Amino acid sequence: MPGNQPFPPGVLVGLTTTIPVEAVLAAGLVPVDLNNLFISHPEALAWVSDAEAAGFPRTICAWVKGIYAALSRRPDIRAVLVACQGDCSYTQALGELLEAEGREVVHFQFPYPPHRELLSREIAALAARLGTSIMETSRVQMQLRHLRRNLGELDRLTYETGQVTGRENFNYLIASSDFESDLEAYSRKVAAFLREARTRKPHHFRVRLGLVGIPPIFGDLWDYLEELDASVVFNEIPRQFSMPYPDVQDLADQYLRYTYPYDIFGRLTDMEEAIRVRRIDGLVHYTQSFCFRQMFDQVLRERLNIPVLTIEGDRPTPLDTRTRMRLEAFVDVLRA
Numbered sequence: 001m002p003g004n005q006p007f008p009p010g011v012l013v014g015l016t017t018t019i020p021v022e023a024v025l026a027a028g029l030v031p032v033d034l035n036n037l038f039i040s041h042p043e044a045l046a047w048v049s050d051a052e053a054a055g056f057p058r059t060i061c062a063w064v065k066g067i068y069a070a071l072s073r074r075p076d077i078r079a080v081l082v083a084c085q086g087d088c089s090y091t092q093a094l095g096e097l098l099e100a101e102g103r104e105v106v107h108f109q110f111p112y113p114p115h116r117e118l119l120s121r122e123i124a125a126l127a128a129r130l131g132t133s134i135m136e137t138s139r140v141q142m143q144l145r146h147l148r149r150n151l152g153e154l155d156r157l158t159y160e161t162g163q164v165t166g167r168e169n170f171n172y173l174i175a176s177s178d179f180e181s182d183l184e185a186y187s188r189k190v191a192a193f194l195r196e197a198r199t200r201k202p203h204h205f206r207v208r209l210g211l212v213g214i215p216p217i218f219g220d221l222w223d224y225l226e227e228l229d230a231s232v233v234f235n236e237i238p239r240q241f242s243m244p245y246p247d248v249q250d251l252a253d254q255y256l257r258y259t260y261p262y263d264i265f266g267r268l269t270d271m272e273e274a275i276r277v278r279r280i281d282g283l284v285h286y287t288q289s290f291c292f293r294q295m296f297d298q299v300l301r302e303r304l305n306i307p308v309l310t311i312e313g314d315r316p317t318p319l320d321t322r323t324r325m326r327l328e329a330f331v332d333v334l335r336a
C-alpha cells in the first residue's frame with residue numbers, strides 16, 4: 001500500500017525476523033516468515049546463487065540472499081516487515097533495497113537496551129501502521145495463550161521425557177514465528193502432535209546437547225547427532241520464538257523476555273537456566289558465515305561453564321565431512 005494506508009485483510013506480509021506477530025494477526029493480515037520460506041524450499045541452495053547472480057556479494061550472509069530470492073518469486077507478498085533495530089544491518093539494508101525496488105516495507109525497532117516504555121510505543125505504532133489497535137493486538141495475545149502453552153509442553157516433552165525429538169522440537173518451535181501462515185491449522189497440528197507424542201515411550205539418549213546461536217542452515221544436524229546417540233534438548237532461538245510465558249502481563253512484557261533482539265547477556269541467562277534445568281552436557285554453538293553474531297562465541301565460552309563446540313555453516317547444504325567429524329569427536333568426549 002503506498003504511503004501509510006492500512007492494508008486490506010488477507011494481505012500476505014513477509015517477516016525477516018520475529019516481530020510482534022500479534023499485530024499482524026490482529027490486522028487480519030497473513031504473516032509469512034521469509035527465513036522459513038527460503039530454507040524449506042527444495043531449491044534453497046540455487047536461490048542463494050540466484051541472489052548472487054542478481055548482484056549480492058559472496059561475502060554476505062546466505063540467509064539474506066535467501067530471503068531476497070524468496071521474495072523475488074513471491075510477488076503476492078505485498079509488504080515486508082523489517083526489524084531495523086534488533087536484527088542485523090544486513091536485513092536493514094535489505095529492507096532499503098526492497099523499498100528501492102518498489103516493495104512496501106514496514107519498519108519495527110526493538111529498543112536497545114531493552115526499554116519497556118519504548119517497546120510499548122513501538123508495538124502501538126506497528127499496530128496503527130497495520131490498521132489495527134493495541135487493544136485488538138492484546139486480544140490476539142490472549143487468544144494465543146493456549147497455543148503457546150502447548151508449545152511449552154512440547155518443549156518439556158523434549159527435555160524431560162524425550163518423547164519429542166530434537167528435530168521435531170526445532171520444526172514446531174521455529175514455525176511459531178508465523179504459525180505457518182495459518183494459525184488455526186498450525187494450532188490443530190500442534191495439538192494433534194502433542195496427543196500422539198504423549199503416547200510414545202520415554203526415550204533418553206546418552207548425551208544431552210543444547211543448540212545455541214541462530215537457527216542452523218544445515219538441515220540434517222539433529223538426525224546426525226541422534227545417530228551418535230546424542231539429542232538436542234534445547235533449541236535456543238526456536239524456543240525463544242515460541243514465547244511460552246503464561247505469566248506475562250502484556251505484549252511489551254512478552255517481547256522484553258524475548259532475548260534475541262537485545263544484548264548477549266539476556267541470552268546467557270537464558271542459556272544458564274536451560275543448562276541447569278535440562279541437564280545439558282554440552283553446547284553446540286552454530287554460527288553463520290559473515291554474521292556479526294559469530295563474535296559472541298568468545299563471551300559464551302568464557303561465561304558458560306560447559307563444553308562448547310562451535311560450528312559454522314554458509315549455504316543450505318547437508319553437514320560437510322569436517323563438521324560431521326568434529327561433532328562426532330565432541331559427542332565422544334562428552335560420552336566419555
Ligand code: SF4
Pocket residue numbers: 061062063064087088089090091214288290291292293
Ligand atoms: S545470520 Fe546473522 S547476518 Fe544473517 S540475517 Fe541472521 S543476524 Fe543477519
